[in-house]
Amino acid sequence: MPRPGPLSLNTATVRERWGLAECVDGCARRGIPGISPWRDALADAGGAQRAARRIREAGLTVSSLCRGGMFTVVDATSRRAAVQDNRRAIAEAHALGAACLVVVSGGLPPGSKDLDGAREMVRDGLAEVLDEARAAGVTLALEPQYPVACADRSVLSTLAQAVDLCDESGTGMGVVLDVWQVWWDPDLARQVARAHGRIAAFQASDWLVPTTDLAPDRGMPGDGVIDIPRLRAMAEAAGYRGPVEVEVLSDGGGRVTLERCCRW
Amino acid sequence: MPRPGPLSLNTATVRERWGLAECVDGCARRGIPGISPWRDALADAGGAQRAARRIREAGLTVSSLCRGGMFTVVDATSRRAAVQDNRRAIAEAHALGAACLVVVSGGLPPGSKDLDGAREMVRDGLAEVLDEARAAGVTLALEPQYPVACADRSVLSTLAQAVDLCDESGTGMGVVLDVWQVWWDPDLARQVARAHGRIAAFQASDWLVPTTDLAPDRGMPGDGVIDIPRLRAMAEAAGYRGPVEVEVLSDGGGRVTLERCCRW
Numbered sequence: 001m002p003r004p005g006p007l008s009l010n011t012a013t014v015r016e017r018w019g020l021a022e023c024v025d026g027c028a029r030r031g032i033p034g035i036s037p038w039r040d041a042l043a044d045a046g047g048a049q050r051a052a053r054r055i056r057e058a059g060l061t062v063s064s065l066c067r068g069g070m071f072t073v074v075d076a077t078s079r080r081a082a083v084q085d086n087r088r089a090i091a092e093a094h095a096l097g098a099a100c101l102v103v104v105s106g107g108l109p110p111g112s113k114d115l116d117g118a119r120e121m122v123r124d125g126l127a128e129v130l131d132e133a134r135a136a137g138v139t140l141a142l143e144p145q146y147p148v149a150c151a152d153r154s155v156l157s158t159l160a161q162a163v164d165l166c167d168e169s170g171t172g173m174g175v176v177l178d179v180w181q182v183w184w185d186p187d188l189a190r191q192v193a194r195a196h197g198r199i200a201a202f203q204a205s206d207w208l209v210p211t212t213d214l215a216p217d218r219g220m221p222g223d224g225v226i227d228i229p230r231l232r233a234m235a236e237a238a239g240y241r242g243p244v245e246v247e248v249l250s251d252g253g254g255r256v257t258l259e260r261c262c263r264w
Numbered sequence: 265m266p267r268p269g270p271l272s273l274n275t276a277t278v279r280e281r282w283g284l285a286e287c288v289d290g291c292a293r294r295g296i297p298g299i300s301p302w303r304d305a306l307a308d309a310g311g312a313q314r315a316a317r318r319i320r321e322a323g324l325t326v327s328s329l330c331r332g333g334m335f336t337v338v339d340a341t342s343r344r345a346a347v348q349d350n351r352r353a354i355a356e357a358h359a360l361g362a363a364c365l366v367v368v369s370g371g372l373p374p375g376s377k378d379l380d381g382a383r384e385m386v387r388d389g390l391a392e393v394l395d396e397a398r399a400a401g402v403t404l405a406l407e408p409q410y411p412v413a414c415a416d417r418s419v420l421s422t423l424a425q426a427v428d429l430c431d432e433s434g435t436g437m438g439v440v441l442d443v444w445q446v447w448w449d450p451d452l453a454r455q456v457a458r459a460h461g462r463i464a465a466f467q468a469s470d471w472l473v474p475t476t477d478l479a480p481d482r483g484m485p486g487d488g489v490i491d492i493p494r495l496r497a498m499a500e501a502a503g504y505r506g507p508v509e510v511e512v513l514s515d516g517g518g519r520v521t522l523e524r525c526c527r528w
Contacts, residue, residue, distance in 0.1 A: 108473075108489050112489070113489050113490065113491040114491070115447070115448070115491070119450070146411060146412065147410060147411050147412070147448040147449070148410070148411070148412045148475070150447075150448035150471075151448075151471055151473045151475070151488075151489045152473060152474065157448050157449070157450060158449075158450055158451075160450070160451070161450050183379070183414075184379075184411040184414035184421050185411070185421070185422075186383070186421060186422055186424070186425050187422075187424070207415055209372075209415045209416060210416065211412070211415070224415075225372050225376070225377050225415045226377065227377040227378070227379070
């Protein structure tokens with residue numbers, strides 16, 4: 001396997017054992033130059049400003065902040081709350097100097113079967129916060145998620161949809177290429193090429209065979225069936241020069257260690 | 265919910281309790297005009313000829329036979345075996361007078377990460393048996409499966425791929441619209457329209473929230489989040505006039521009864 005380029009540790013990979021402070025120290029100790037915190041890790045570390053200072057002092061780059069989005073809601077009150085939360089997320093990403101804010105769209109609102117309507121809510125929600133993101137210099141990085149998440153978490157299912165939204169919106173938006181979410185897509189090569197210059201983050205984990213549980217059952221890069229170097233090459237051909245974020249959501253214990261992240 | 269049109273009972277829906285004989289009797293008793301057997305049910309009933317006689321005597325229509333395919337293999341021996349098995353499946357579908365043979369492509373061969381190569385194997389395998397299917401008057405009905413099945417069971421993940429293969433192959437191929445497999449697809453309406461005249465079967469079950477297990481955790485139509493009437497309307501607009509096959513793969517017990525299939 002070719003060298004995967006500079007690494008960034010997504011804090012969710014080691015969340016069972018480490019808070020933000022341990023992640024920062026671990027990255028510094030192991031020579032991992034980047035970090036990608038989740039917002040709960042910031043909160044646990046005393047907020048974005050304190051976290052930003054700690055990360056900066058350790059000399060780490062913030063490749064992304066996870067996450068904003070969740071625009072698919074049942075009523076106007078929830079909608080206002082979602083927009084407010086995205087504003088806070090943009091401010092946190094700005095404080096961290098993060099390259100982007102990962103946006104997960106949200107699934108079907110409870111009780112709804114209106115998939116087109118939910119996708120419309122995502123478009124509207126993004127439009128509502130985009131100017132603020134532009135002003136803060138924070139790219140809204142749309143993450144298409146595996147269709148199995150369509151009902152619960154992400155009505156944005158394909159890279160094609162994400163690139164379409166970028167095309168409609170002009171500057172300020174990009175896409176996240178999380179290989180676990182998109183590796184199956186028969187249209188992937190074409191869509192990655194379409195995303196030229198707009199890939200804001202590249203996240204690596206692997207699809208295990210068998211995969212028995214859907215959210216947390218990801219494998220370490222190299223342990224599964226995804227041809228990650230091929231996807232990385234596609235991303236680089238499409239102008240991506242950023243790090244490989246190792247984001248292995250897993251309850252499997254044991255499988256995930258910082259040492260293995262470094263070796264990969 | 266509008267009346268769903270004539271029903272067909274897919275034998276996998278009640279496989280935990282009923283063999284083919286009980287399915288046939290149950291359909292006749294409940295006024296369900298169609299049946300869609302799996303091949304294991306034929307084998308258990310003494311083979312395709314005996315099963316065909318029993319089904320015919322009960323006055324039932326065979327909407328599909330499940331299943332052929334599984335063309336993604338590791339070596340020439342396995343490939344010959346797969347082709348032979350598809351020949352047997354075509355003969356069985358012919359004996360039953362089935363409207364089509366459902367084809368599930370197969371996943372990645374063990375140890376492989378070559379998704380394009382696996383998709384090529386599917387194309388080649390279909391080409392090898394297509395003339396025989398045409399001669400037997402059996403439509404090869406390609407079933408795109410939920411991307412979660414990509415590694416294990418189906419590198420054919422989208423309706424777009426299935427329609428592309430139909431376009432390449434000329435007559436003798438069609439597609440299966442299994443709502444559980446494709447409901448999430450943002451490109452679905454366009455692809456169903458493209459499939460005009462080539463939808464060979466329409467299968468209904470529902471996506472439950474939460475879905476905790478992937479293969480067997482389907483819901484009865486109406487219990488989940490899929491807008492089935494909308495998908496049915498798309499299929500009818502694309503010329504489909506066949507029955508709704510109720511195919512609810514579920515280990516949930518209790519949820520699935522023939523009475524509920526009828527009521528739906």
